[in-house]
Amino acid sequence: MAGSRQSRMAAYGALLLIGCVFTPTLALSPTLKDKTCPYGDYPTEAGICCNKCSPGFKLVHMCHAEGMRSNCTPCPADQYMDQMNYSPKCMRCKQCKESKQEVQESKCERHRDTICRCKDGYYQFTIDSETTECRRCSQCGLDEKAVQICTPKTNTVCKCKENYHRVKRKCEPCKNCTTDCEHLCKLLPSHNPTVLEERQNGFFINVLAGVVAAAFILLMLVFYVTYITTKRCNEKTTVAPPLELSDEVQILVKKTEESSSNSDNMAVPQATVVEMDPSKLPDCVPLEVKFGDLINILLEMVPVSQVRQLVRSLGVSDIVIDRALQDHCFSIREAHYQMFRAWAEMSPLSGSGSGGRSGMLHSAKLQELLHTLRKMHLGRTAEELERVYSIQ
Incomplete structure (x- = not known):
């Protein structure tokens, strides 16, 4: 009995020794995430290198094993994809607007968007x-x-x-x-040289006196404008104008301020970004939209008094908001534009990943914006965006 027990302990000890010997080796072995794929391919979560779809095509099924190729299909009519991608949806073709004096220079093709020019x-x-x-x-x-x-x-x-x-x-x-x-x-x-010289000397003396006087006046004016500008910018930064909030939003802001005063952490709570799977979005929702056009619509539709509340609800910090107000204190519209731009660019979805492009806003961010607008009782703005981007 004792001999059997000693044999089992010896076996356990041998297994433990083998594990200690091979554990460092396993730790140093490359992981699937560190795998380098050939140019034009991308690594999947399973660690397999799959090929991207060519311009003019979208992904149907990614490859499931080494040596296999992804299943891609051409973009349907009125849609295009202008780069290598593994996106399940193509982008909608641009429509030239005759009401904005645009004419079509070249029609949309599977691999490129419509090109418009002024008539x-x-x-x-x-x-x-x-x-x-x-x-x-x-x-x-x-x-x-x-x-x-x-x-x-x-x-x-x-x-x-x-x-x-x-x-x-x-x-x-x-x-x-x-x-x-x-x-x-x-x-x-x-044309007497002496007369001309005397006239020139008198002219230069008058010009010099005028320049000195103008420089003095300009210097005083610069000091005055600098003082007034600094004062106004400080007032805009430190004293925010009262916002026209609904009763529900006022209660939420009050609770947030009370909880912030009892805590050492003064960070502004960030809005939750709802990330949506592009493959599960309905066909009527564009995969990406150009956020420059979107911001201009927001600047026209959202009341000035509610812009800062909106960008805060979308997760933009007070530091970014104050910086925009300081940098553009002469133009409140430009300051608001930079606030919305900071929101659009603070998510990886607005970059170039997953078939996206610089300056484009992912549909998940657009859905987040629509949801926030309705919570702030700005449903008319949300409806206008849905109309512009054909969201049903």
């Missing part, structure tokens, strides 16, 4: 880094001539015609010898 007589005006619009080409005045005609990309460039010079944005006939009216310099009655 004749209009040019593309850049509003910001993400937004443009077609504006009517400028016409030269009676005393002007065009040095560059209007194109779909650039506006008309005009200058004063011969023997005219520009005065306060208008072209007027030349009356004196100036840089723009050099033809009159030859008609001066006196």
